[in-house]
Amino acid sequence: MKLLYRPRTVVTAEVAKLIPALRTAIRPKPLKLSNEEGTLGKLNSLSRLVTALVRDERVEHTYSTLSEARDYAERLIAVAIEHGDCHQPTMELADFWLKEKQLVHKLFKVLVPRFRDSTVSYTKMYKAPIAYPASKYEGGNLQARADLPQAILELRNNPLLPVLPRPTPTRNWIHNVLLEEARKEYSQEKRMGEEFAALERMQTMEDPGPDKEID
Amino acid sequence: MSSYLNSAVTEHRLKLFEKEKERQRRLITDVHKITVQYRDHPEHCTLIMNKKLSTPYDCARHVSQLVGDRAVLAEADPFYANRAFWRSCSLMLGSVLENSFKSKFYVQLCSFPAPNVRTGSFVYDVDLGIDWTPTKEELRMLSAQMVRLSMQKLPFERLSVKWYAQRLLFHILINPSKIDGSAGDEVTVYRVGRFLDMSCGPLMANTAQLGRVTITAVHPLPSASSRRLHRVQGVALPHSILMNHFSYSILEKRARKLNEGRIPDLVAMGLS
Numbered sequence: 001m002k003l004l005y006r007p008r009t010v011v012t013a014e015v016a017k018l019i020p021a022l023r024t025a026i027r028p029k030p031l032k033l034s035n036e037e038g039t040l041g042k043l044n045s046l047s048r049l050v051t052a053l054v055r056d057e058r059v060e061h062t063y064s065t066l067s068e069a070r071d072y073a074e075r076l077i078a079v080a081i082e083h084g085d086c087h088q089p090t091m092e093l094a095d096f097w098l099k100e101k102q103l104v105h106k107l108f109k110v111l112v113p114r115f116r117d118s119t120v121s122y123t124k125m126y127k128a129p130i131a132y133p134a135s136k137y138e139g140g141n142l143q144a145r146a147d148l149p150q151a152i153l154e155l156r157n158n159p160l161l162p163v164l165p166r167p168t169p170t171r172n173w174i175h176n177v178l179l180e181e182a183r184k185e186y187s188q189e190k191r192m193g194e195e196f197a198a199l200e201r202m203q204t205m206e207d208p209g210p211d212k213e214i215d
Numbered sequence: 216m217s218s219y220l221n222s223a224v225t226e227h228r229l230k231l232f233e234k235e236k237e238r239q240r241r242l243i244t245d246v247h248k249i250t251v252q253y254r255d256h257p258e259h260c261t262l263i264m265n266k267k268l269s270t271p272y273d274c275a276r277h278v279s280q281l282v283g284d285r286a287v288l289a290e291a292d293p294f295y296a297n298r299a300f301w302r303s304c305s306l307m308l309g310s311v312l313e314n315s316f317k318s319k320f321y322v323q324l325c326s327f328p329a330p331n332v333r334t335g336s337f338v339y340d341v342d343l344g345i346d347w348t349p350t351k352e353e354l355r356m357l358s359a360q361m362v363r364l365s366m367q368k369l370p371f372e373r374l375s376v377k378w379y380a381q382r383l384l385f386h387i388l389i390n391p392s393k394i395d396g397s398a399g400d401e402v403t404v405y406r407v408g409r410f411l412d413m414s415c416g417p418l419m420a421n422t423a424q425l426g427r428v429t430i431t432a433v434h435p436l437p438s439a440s441s442r443r444l445h446r447v448q449g450v451a452l453p454h455s456i457l458m459n460h461f462s463y464s465i466l467e468k469r470a471r472k473l474n475e476g477r478i479p480d481l482v483a484m485g486l487s
Contacts (some may be wrong), residue, residue: 172293174300174332175456181333182469 006010020078023121024070031091046072049153050200053123054106057158060128063151070123070153077122080112114157126152126163219321221313228411236374241391243267253278255291262401270373272420273297287419295417301330303371303418304337304425304451310410311360311430312341312447320344324412328476329334336431336470338449338477343445349433356429364408365425371418372406427463431441431470440481449475 032177035041049069052059059066083090085108094104115122128150152163170176236407247266251274253259271289275282285294305327323342330337337358349357403416428451436444450470452458458466 032400067412081273172297173456174293174297175334175452177297177464178335178450178469179462181335182465185335 003029010127016134019075020082022071022074022078024074025122025164027067031064033065047097047099050076050097051103053153053155054098054103054111055100058152058154058160060152062118063127063149065154066151070125073099073153074122075114076107077111080107084108084112104124111155118156120156122156124154124156126154220308220318221320222318222482225313225409225411229406229409232374232406232411235376239316239374246363256282270331272370275420279444284423287424287453288417296331297332299417299419299455300424300451301332301337302327302414302416303422304428304449305330305339306371306407306412306418307364307425308337308339308430308447308449309341309412309423310407311357311364313410315357315360318345321458325481326479328474331443331476334474334476335466335472336450336474338473338474338476339447340436340444341447342442346435346443347433348486354430354432357447358428358449361425361428361430365422366427367408368421368423369408370421371447373416373418374404374406375401376404377401424454425451426456427452427458429467429470431467432473434473436478438481440479444479446474446478446480 022212031046035045037044046065046069049059049061049065050073053069053073059069061069076093079090079093085091091104094107095101098104098107111122130147130150154160154163171180248263249266249269251262251264251269253262253274257279260278262274264274264277275289288299290296290414291422293329309324309327313324316322322430324346325340325342327339329338340367402413405412405414405416407419407422427454428449430447431447434446434448438444448470450466452463
């Protein structure tokens, strides 16, 4: 078999010790977010989103861009929890991603204590509706993203009102009560049938009967 | 075969019910206003209603037509709403049973046990005067009668009556098994269409709130007296709840088994 690509040197074991694992799904390929200013321009536009997320705790943008910004925000919080505020590379990272410097204090003093014992991801993402008709021109600027899939990204345990309404508990609704009782009765009958069969089997083993002969 | 006719008994009861209702209405000579606070969907509001005349159903209709049509009870706990629905189903089943047989059969309704949704079926115990094992088609016909009753969109009308009035309504000679020893107490009588029955209530507002319904089985009950009761059972869902036919068939299958609710003791009631 001929390999199309040469496998890279495996360094995951060492890297895993250095960098805390992300708790969100990682896309197989990076997104091609085109920007006039190249890669740095792309990172700068993402950092504006990360800054807005840390400042407002909830941002709204296109799904693809937000899902990319989400990974960087997750990484930033995870590293901040891991190393704290006396670690030079972490401070440099925070300095790059947070364009407003007072947010560096918020990261270490508010977000790190909030998420230190968390076992799930630090952010949460929702799909948002596209507002039709999508106006492409808003305040004289071309809004090329207006008719793309929209999303909402938020930090968990934020003080804002929840995005989704609290679900109404339906456990005690009449159809669920009826189905739950039917399920209970079915499993009880099944268990009793099994016990009865086992009892019968034991009895036949103990008492093979006088007229049963082995050829 | 009895010499009584169900239609004649219904007529007699209805006349007495109307008379008693008119008498009670005349007792209220002046109308006082009361304020009612409503705190729920679609908006909080304060209503000005009539004392001793307005019902929670009237309040609901003032709030919104949708609330009036859909609310089963003025109570937020689904447990009580389920019970009220089950009780209403039993009452509607009583109405169907009284009106579905040919006039040569005199159907005497006995009672239904306290509604319990967990048993999987609502019940009415009835003295049919015959030993009856219904066919599938006959059961389906009873179910169709229930559907017809719900399509008529009849309101459940409530009336509290004293013992003597109730004695007139359910005449001791005509329907003895409806009488128990609660002399002197006020009892609640419900009317749906032309049918009258006693029930402690509460019931839902309208028969239109009944959705899918199946009368599943008729079981003869063991009895120490010479009269034999049959337990008619069914299962139903409210109009607003839709269910997949497979899931519903599970409920139907379970509702065919004999409901374990309390069996009325005719001997203790002094009827044998």
